[in-house]
Amino acid sequence: MKSTNSHDSIRSVLWRGDRLRLLDQRRLPFAEDYIDCLSAEEVAQAIRDLVVRGAPAIGISAAWGVVLAAQRGRAALAAALPILRAARPTAVNLMWALDRMQRRIAEGADAAALEGEAQAIQDEDLAANRHMGELGAALLGTDAGVITHCNTGSLATAGYGTALGVIRAGVSAGRIARVFAGETRPWLQGARLTMWELVRDQIPATLVSDSAAAHLMKSGQVQWVIVGADRIAANGDVANKIGTYQLAIVARHHGVKFMVVAPASTVDMSTSSGEHIEIEMRDPDELLAHSGQRTVVEGAVAWNPVFDVTPAGLIDALVTERGVIENPDAARMQALFA
Secondary structure, X not given: OOOOOOOOOOOOEEEOOOOEEEEOOOOOOOOOOEEEEOOHHHHHHHHHXXXXXXXXXXXXXXXXXXXHHHXXXXXXXXXXXXXXXXXXXXXXXHHHHHHHHHHHHHOOOOHHHHHHHHHHHHHHHHHHHHHHHXXXXXXXXXXXXXXXXXXXXXXXXXXXXXXXXXXXXXXXXXXXXXXXXXXXXXXXXXXXXXXXXXXXXXXXXXXXXXXXXXXHHHOOOOOEEEEOOOEEEOOOOXXXXXXXXXXXXXXXXXXXXXXXXXXXXXXXXXXXXXXXXXXXXXXXHHHHEEOOEEOOOOOOOOOOEOEEEEOHHHOOEXXXXXXXXXXXXXXXXXXXXX
16 A cells, blocks of 8 residues: 655555454565454454564554454453453553543444544554654754664554654655664564565665674764654653663763654553563564574573663653653653643
């Protein structure tokens, strides 16, 4: 599905009236295959299996899962909600979207009304991403070099992206001269997905290994790290893909600015700090094998957290559709999100 916006041609979450069509991100970049989900249970499984990923896209998909359940009746709807809620624990957007759908259910909304609510969630996310892109790009100055982590683009959202939305807007405005993407082990979302998006939308970019980021920043080629978020605590701490925290530490050491870009639905003011964010652990085999082929000696063990928490003190700018918070802390968060 094409968009008229510059550098913006990708949509990965598609509603088809009686099914949710998802671009299977496990198959990228070598195959563009879609999976049709016919039930809320299939949507939850797709979320767990990383067919769809990225906090906003997970929330949007879960909202459509509610619609699929509602089309089957009230009993199916009641059974589906806890299944969807348990699919991924760290991404607050999932809970936010389901809470919003549940409020409409409590008001007596039927399947058609819930379909309208899910469409509104998706449309609002796309509009928010475009606005955040403009706000973030305005912070960059000129001739900027940027590095991003994981995938925060159209594949992770309704479209355009959060951190990649800033990069899209910055490139379109002529503010960004160099784009680097970290590979993002172990699922290689940066190598497989972000590079696919950037090449697809004709944005010149260079892939680097995760372990090359410090050397790259030392070279002076990067002025900003730009990342997304899966959950933002009330004090400004940010949970994001594993490896984000070390990027923030390295950036501070080298005088590189650090920007987090996420919609307001990612902010969890009920969580006081990052210490209280549940960090999802995944199968150690994801580290012990690659593409189904074991790469580590039998008998070895692995530790595989999917996210880490970057303290607010390492963040220079938090960009949401409501505005920009520079040097976020509890007071500034409260002022914008109370």
